[in-house]
Amino acid sequence: MTIQATSPPAVESASRGERHATYATREALVLCGLTAGLVLAFLLSLALGSTNVPIGRVIEVLFGTSTERDGAAVVVEAIRLPRSLTALLAGAALGIAGLQMQTLFRNPLADPFSLGISSGASLGVAIVVLGSGMSVAAAFGASTGLRGDALLIGAAISGALAVLGLVLIVSSRVANPTTVLILGLMFGYTASAIVTVLVGVSSPERLMQLAQWGFGSFSGVTWQRLRLFAPLTIAGVLMAAAMTKQLNALLLGDNYARSMGVAVRRARLLTMFGASMLGAVVTAFCGPIAFLGIAIPHLCRGLLGTSNHRVLVPAVVLMGGAVALVAQVVSLLPGSAGILPLNAVTSMIGAPVVVAVLLRSRRGAFAA
Amino acid sequence: MNAIRPSTTGDPTLRTRDLAVGYRSRRQRRAVLERVNLTVEPGELVCLLGPNGIGKSTLIRTLARMQPALWGAVELGGTALDSLSTSDLARRLGVVLTERVAVESMRARQLIELGRYPHSGWLGGLTDRDHEVVSWAIDAVGANHLADRDVARMSDGERQRVMVARALAQEPVLLVLDEPTAFLDVPSRVELMGLLRRLSRGGSLAVIVSTHDLELALRTADVVWLLLPGGDVVTGAPEDVILSGGIATAFEGRHIRFHPEERSFRWLTGDRGTAAVRGDGLPAAMAKAVLEREGYGLVVEPVTAESLSLTVSEVGWHLSGEGADMSGDTFRSLAAHLRGLTQSNHDKEIES
Structure with missing residues (x-):
């Protein structure tokens, strides 16, 4: 260290350390592996189901090289393809939203629903299913040309947005991120409490319908709905990708982030809005999907050994999509007629994997 | 182009005009310090001293625009602090705080690259020049051996060194540090203060550091700002401040006496012959x-x-x-x- 070293280099010269190479190589390898895994999971999800279609046939249908319109082609095109695209997008969206929330609150337990979003969605659905009753809903649906489940989507997203709006309004007056997190929890509890009250006064058939929604499913999203679902989720993911610079700086905490030029308040509101919208959209179309939002970011950090969002965002998209597809395949119990609730599958296959990754890397995503 | 801009206008690096710092609630403003008039010239190492709870942190945070001034103004290189945009400010002023950063899986070089935030584009991509500045900052704090280590696994002293490099990577004219040595052991404290002194010796960077480490500060600082109970501020070279009796006023208690010749405190244990x-x-x-x-x-x-x-x-x-x-x-x-x-x-x- 010398006195000369007290002013920055004035002349440009290209001399990047070679030691970066090893980390960059590892990151590239992991990203390639994840891409391959995603493609594989996508093809498998199209091939496997109540009736199995050979992979070769799936590829023919996908690329339109086969003109034969048999049952398999119809199943793949009309049922499995939108379902798999939905799973892919939902997994990516939940993973990204979880990553955003965990970074924003510097809390490894944060997920897309930490601000009470899914409770709000549940409340919306419960009000429609239990409160007003499906007869009213059906009448309303008939008059507006909507089917009953389209109404559920509307109800879920209204409930989620109502809670999100409340949280954003209140949190714009609160400086402490932890307080915002607690506020979100409280709003969530309040919404859940109202749902419980509704459940207490409802008939068994309606409860069954509510429970069905609570299982989560990628199957309800048709090609028509994908036209809304896909742009919304892709927009949310792109928004997160555009904010990697802010997210990286926020890793050092609000004070340091601000001192380096981050408009912290704006970045926080935008991130909360983006992540919650992703959570709300997925919940509205697929039901409350547990676990992916919290687990995917941890899996990616563990695999990559980095907290750099420029690498984590693409990794989370690939990993989220792949894991959701695998969960989707497993929930269909390929070769049988049975179906497992999606939520049960995501948690059952996911939890042990996360435990293994965390134990292997011997540290969490955040310092204690 | 030299990124640490020498003051061409003749303005001091920092100047406060009748500054009042403190807290504001919805109804009222409670000033901790009032009518503060201070200047920092380029190349100066300023140590901010004072007993606990007297407003050191409040003053430091106000100077770094981490909290608003109650009244009066702070000027950075002749420009009002309030008129600077967030990124303009970040290009002129770097900050190091007491708080430990809780980040896992981040190498020191990556963390220091975050200091290029106000200079890089909206996606945060770094140019060759950015990488040059980062390497320079690593070298300037003597952290070459730390560059590829995980920040979470460093000692507190090493981590603070990295945080200083990150602030340097912003290419500021002023470095503001709020008790950066609070968690450090004695050798790390001495090293960090020595580092700050070396950095300021470059001539264009000014450094303001608040600290509890009175004796070390008196040995190291070019200028001391001493906050006295009652809200007065004594400024000058350490020796001027000692001679003014300010240190004794601020810190002496029933059981300790400040000995000016030794620039240190002694116990008062009674007279036993x-x-x-x-x-x-x-x-x-x-x-x-x-x-x-x-x-x-x-x-x-x-x-x-x-x-x-x-x-x-x-x-x-x-x-x-x-x-x-x-x-x-x-x-x-x-x-x-x-x-x-x-x-x-x-x-x-x-x-x-």
Whole structure:
């Protein structure tokens, strides 16, 4: 260290350390592996189901090289393809939203629903299913040309947005991120409490319908709905990708982030809005999907050994999509007629994997 | 193009005009310090000193625009702090705080690259020049051996060093540090202050650092800002501030006295008589320290019958006078005997 070293280099010269190479190589390898895994999971999800279609046939249908319109082609095109695209997008969206929330609150337990979003969605659905009753809903649906489940989507997203709006309004007056997190929890509890009250006064058939929604499913999203679902989720993911610079700086905490030029308040509101919208959209179309939002970011950090969002965002998209597809395949119990609730599958296959990754890397995503 | 801009306008790096700092609630403003007029010139290392709770942090945070001023103004290079955009400010002012950053899986170089935030585009991609500045910052704080290590696995001292490099990577004209040494062990504290001193010696970077480490600050600073109880601010070279008696006013308590010649504090342990030390070198100095700690005034020759006489050499000590005649070979035993002596004298007084 010398006195000369007290002013920055004035002349440009290209001399990047070679030691970066090893980390960059590892990151590239992991990203390639994840891409391959995603493609594989996508093809498998199209091939496997109540009736199995050979992979070769799936590829023919996908690329339109086969003109034969048999049952398999119809199943793949009309049922499995939108379902798999939905799973892919939902997994990516939940993973990204979880990553955003965990970074924003510097809390490894944060997920897309930490601000009470899914409770709000549940409340919306419960009000429609239990409160007003499906007869009213059906009448309303008939008059507006909507089917009953389209109404559920509307109800879920209204409930989620109502809670999100409340949280954003209140949190714009609160400086402490932890307080915002607690506020979100409280709003969530309040919404859940109202749902419980509704459940207490409802008939068994309606409860069954509510429970069905609570299982989560990628199957309800048709090609028509994908036209809304896909742009919304892709927009949310792109928004997160555009904010990697802010997210990286926020890793050092609000004070340091601000001192380096981050408009912290704006970045926080935008991130909360983006992540919650992703959570709300997925919940509205697929039901409350547990676990992916919290687990995917941890899996990616563990695999990559980095907290750099420029690498984590693409990794989370690939990993989220792949894991959701695998969960989707497993929930269909390929070769049988049975179906497992999606939520049960995501948690059952996911939890042990996360435990293994965390134990292997011997540290969490955040310092204690 | 040199990124650390020398002040071409002749304006000081930082100037406050009748600044009042404190807290504001919905109804009222509560000032901690008022009418503060301070300047920092390029290349100066300023240490902000003062007792706990007097407003050091509040002042530092206001100077770094981490909280708004109540009244008055702060100017950075002649420009009002409030008129700068967030990224303009970040290009001129770097900050290091007490708080530990809780980030896992991040290498030091990556963390320091975050300091390029205000210079890079909206996606945060770094140019060759950005990488050059980062390498320079790593070199400037002597952290080349840390560059590829995980920040979470560093000692507090190493991490603060990295945080300073990150602030340098912003290419600021002013570095503001809020008690950066609070969690550090003594060697790390000295090293960090030495680092700040070296950085400011470059001539264009000014540094303001608040610290509790009074003696280290008085040894290292170019300028001291001393906050006194009652809201006065004494400024000057450390020696000016010592001479003004400000240090004594701010810090002396019932049990400690500031000794200007030594720029350090001593215990006030009471007056238990006088003692003379015979001997030389380090053993004599150590013996004097023991006597002083036990409350004896030092004299050249035993002046009264009660005066103790202590002879020390490399092999041990011998104590005589005041009815005592003892020897020993450790200062621990000397201290124990002195305490016993005081106790027995005390007992005698009670008996008589």
